[in-house]
Amino acid sequence: MGIDKHDSVKSLFTAQSAKVNTNRGDAYYEKLYAQCRARLDELKALAPLNNRMDFKESIEEEGLDRRDFMKWASATTAMLMLPASFTPLVAEAAVLMNRVPVIWIELQDCAGNTEALIRSDGPKIDEIILDIISLEFNETLMAAAGHQAEKQLEDAVEHFKGKYLLFVEGSVPMGMDGYYGTIGANGETFIDHLTRLAKDAAAVVAVGSCATFGGIPAAAPNPTDAKGVMDVVKGKPIINIPACPANPSNMVGVILHYVLTGGIPELDSLLRPKFAFGYRIHDNCERRAHFDAGEFVEEWGDEGAKNNFCLYKVGCKGPMTFNNCSIVRYNEGVNWPVGVGRGCIGCSEPDFWDKYAYERPMANANIKAPTGGVEKSVDEFGLGLLTAAGVGIAIHAAASAVAGKKSEEN
Amino acid sequence: MKIEKLIEKIEGEASLDFSFEAGVVSDVRIRFGLYRGIEQILEKKAPRDALVITPRVCGICNHAHLMAAVKAIESGYRASGIDVTLSPKADAIREFTLACELIQNHVKWLYMTVIPHFESLTGKRSQENHALKASYISTTITKALAIFAGQWPHSSYAVPGGVTCDPTYVDVMQATALVEEAIRFFEQMMVGMPLEAYLGIDSVSQLHSIQGDVGRLMQRLGEAGMAEKGHSHDRFIVFGEGMGFVSGKATATTVSSVDVRYVEESNQEDSTAKAVSYKQKQFETGPLARAIIAKNPLIKSLHKRYKDSLLTRVFARTHEVGLLLHRAKEALVHLDVTQPSCMLESKLLSTDFEGVGTVEAARGSLIHRSVVKSGRIAHYDIIVPTQWNLSHGNASEKGVAVRAMIGSASIEEASFIFRSFDVCSVCTMQ
Numbered sequence: 067m068g069i070d071k072h073d074s075v076k077s078l079f080t081a082q083s084a085k086v087n088t089n090r091g092d093a094y095y096e097k098l099y100a101q102c103r104a105r106l107d108e109l110k111a112l113a114p115l116n117n118r119m120d121f122k123e124s125i126e127e128e129g130l131d132r133r134d135f136m137k138w139a140s141a142t143t144a145m146l147m148l149p150a151s152f153t154p155l156v157a158e159a160a161v162l163m164n165r166v167p168v169i170w171i172e173l174q175d176c177a178g179n180t181e182a183l184i185r186s187d188g189p190k191i192d193e194i195i196l197d198i199i200s201l202e203f204n205e206t207l208m209a210a211a212g213h214q215a216e217k218q219l220e221d222a223v224e225h226f227k228g229k230y231l232l233f234v235e236g237s238v239p240m241g242m243d244g245y246y247g248t249i250g251a252n253g254e255t256f257i258d259h260l261t262r263l264a265k266d267a268a269a270v271v272a273v274g275s276c277a278t279f280g281g282i283p284a285a286a287p288n289p290t291d292a293k294g295v296m297d298v299v300k301g302k303p304i305i306n307i308p309a310c311p312a313n314p315s316n317m318v319g320v321i322l323h324y325v326l327t328g329g330i331p332e333l334d335s336l337l338r339p340k341f342a343f344g345y346r347i348h349d350n351c352e353r354r355a356h357f358d359a360g361e362f363v364e365e366w367g368d369e370g371a372k373n374n375f376c377l378y379k380v381g382c383k384g385p386m387t388f389n390n391c392s393i394v395r396y397n398e399g400v401n402w403p404v405g406v407g408r409g410c411i412g413c414s415e416p417d418f419w420d421k422y423a424y425e426r427p428m429a430n431a432n433i434k435a436p437t438g439g440v441e442k443s444v445d446e447f448g449l450g451l452l453t454a455a456g457v458g459i460a461i462h463a464a465a466s467a468v469a470g471k472k473s474e475e476n
Numbered sequence: 477m478k479i480e481k482l483i484e485k486i487e488g489e490a491s492l493d494f495s496f497e498a499g500v501v502s503d504v505r506i507r508f509g510l511y512r513g514i515e516q517i518l519e520k521k522a523p524r525d526a527l528v529i530t531p532r533v534c535g536i537c538n539h540a541h542l543m544a545a546v547k548a549i550e551s552g553y554r555a556s557g558i559d560v561t562l563s564p565k566a567d568a569i570r571e572f573t574l575a576c577e578l579i580q581n582h583v584k585w586l587y588m589t590v591i592p593h594f595e596s597l598t599g600k601r602s603q604e605n606h607a608l609k610a611s612y613i614s615t616t617i618t619k620a621l622a623i624f625a626g627q628w629p630h631s632s633y634a635v636p637g638g639v640t641c642d643p644t645y646v647d648v649m650q651a652t653a654l655v656e657e658a659i660r661f662f663e664q665m666m667v668g669m670p671l672e673a674y675l676g677i678d679s680v681s682q683l684h685s686i687q688g689d690v691g692r693l694m695q696r697l698g699e700a701g702m703a704e705k706g707h708s709h710d711r712f713i714v715f716g717e718g719m720g721f722v723s724g725k726a727t728a729t730t731v732s733s734v735d736v737r738y739v740e741e742s743n744q745e746d747s748t749a750k751a752v753s754y755k756q757k758q759f760e761t762g763p764l765a766r767a768i769i770a771k772n773p774l775i776k777s778l779h780k781r782y783k784d785s786l787l788t789r790v791f792a793r794t795h796e797v798g799l800l801l802h803r804a805k806e807a808l809v810h811l812d813v814t815q816p817s818c819m820l821e822s823k824l825l826s827t828d829f830e831g832v833g834t835v836e837a838a839r840g841s842l843i844h845r846s847v848v849k850s851g852r853i854a855h856y857d858i859i860v861p862t863q864w865n866l867s868h869g870n871a872s873e874k875g876v877a878v879r880a881m882i883g884s885a886s887i888e889e890a891s892f893i894f895r896s897f898d899v900c901s902v903c904t905m906q
Contacts, residue, residue, distance in 0.1 A: 282512070283517075401622045401627065
């Protein structure tokens, strides 16, 4: 392995954006705590929006006890990378989610993120989502239709000017003057619709890979010139929650963070919240031990597959994908793709559809590491050599060396 | 003649232009205003990329797209002489997960589309939170799905020759518990009787014994005259098989076989959705079609009395929930986890093939056609159920939903009939 390959592999595994500082010292957290306390007190003084249900009542109605709820709160506190002392604040913030208006619009999409959201996790968190979050507008979830729905949207925008979080699902088609996607009776283009609604939003949250990076519609040859929200909306705080579908825990996490602090969470260079995208699938993968041991699935249904070996050689993109699926999982934590032996397709990375698509094993594909740099084939990259025995361990050695350094720093 | 416009918020958006003559709807133009170009995107990509890309056509029936995509590849392999045989286990797991997707869709449609819409049509609003009921059962059943598929929506766990998962008995037990929870919901909330007793009902004369939300809805639909509304061509078509479904087409009382080669797609003026017909004729697809062709006694009996009315169509879909819950549970009972999950060498690739995958999605028959040349997709065709039901039709006959809406006294009523087809626009305008 030449120096160049060594370095590029090393840089892949030690990307700065991959670093998330989970211990910033007592002074930092004390200050943050006070800030959150003040924010929650301020919200508490406000009346709940839109006659939303009271959270405490609704959990009692469902027969859930407070213990279940606190369990969820402490898991969510950990997910947000806050110290355990913040748990009561997070619990309080969940109750206060009915004070923050959310408008959810769908552009060039498949409604998959809405579907994921309504089966979010937690102690009957669907109650929280549907009753507690002040979801002022969502096409798929609301019963209203036609002009009635449009009016509801206009009212919400007017009423909550400058205060609402605008959740956007789907990409923005820019081709043909935007006429690949229109909305409403007047045929407003998606780009005009988005620009208008973003103008009065407190922040824009792009949900799913289409809204963040263009997603499947932007796959080559990108027939409609689909773009992500951050490419077309300027002058607003933007939070990207990529993945296909985006993990509902991360959507709830962003709302909670906003309720809690009044601000947006710390973001990486691609505007993704670090609490969710601060580490790679590979870092916490349940099959990691097999990677380290050089035990791989060679093809579907083989002995390796039966023994839950590492999926790297059948194309898993976990080592280059930043997301918390390996911890949070999907569908109320029941499972995730790696759990069923399918491997990661890198769906939360830009251009995953062209660069990471599952059935192009990494060894043959031109890829660019999340860390940037020039697009190279994997052989040039050094990763292709993983197919040779023992190289997996070499990479691991590089990663461990860095991990060791990191823990010394702490 | 006057024309009125309505924007429907379904899964995505559709625009309906109603023409009125003599106070009733005389024609409807249905338009979709979104285009993503998924078929175009698939061209020049590796054949198996379809397994990752096509589920993302739709957030509601993504699993059906995965199944159609994998079947298209398998059929192409077979056509070029490669032996593709699935173990009974892999086959059963695929059918189980697809059944789960259909169940969650039907229940959400019932509680989030039909009941609220009917309540606003009749002006009798209940204080119940229907959306919560829908989310309860669909969350439960998609958890069962995710045990095998990893996640829902957008799983890609089916691969040529089988599935990637290798479940243990613990997984099967967990899934069974979740299915049983969904069955309890069906029994207590939806029909108010044990599933077994419910499945024993085989004639319209016993329909009144059904209680719960479905029983109440049926009664009110009857009172509102919905057994006399929403009639269309009374012609049905089914291409997919499995889960108790059989392929075929029905005109009047005759059921005959179908061949996917006679399916024709054509462009429609001012809409991004293509029309589809079978030998130039319009056919309805979906749960009602499936029940008629599989000769389900209760639906046959209901159909005999009320034909393809709105009431028959709505009931066929809720009835399918009961049938699928039963089959899903059975599939788990007979699952032999010791069988292989996947029986096709991944290196065994065919560089040129033409394959067709047909599957029964929640809304009806879904067809994927893949033409592969020199190892790349040369042409990919996705024909979705909503295209069958929502096309404008041709010179000789109106489209299925259009015909069902003609004669409605108001836009509100026509729009309710429209929704009884469980429309999905995101699929239609890929």
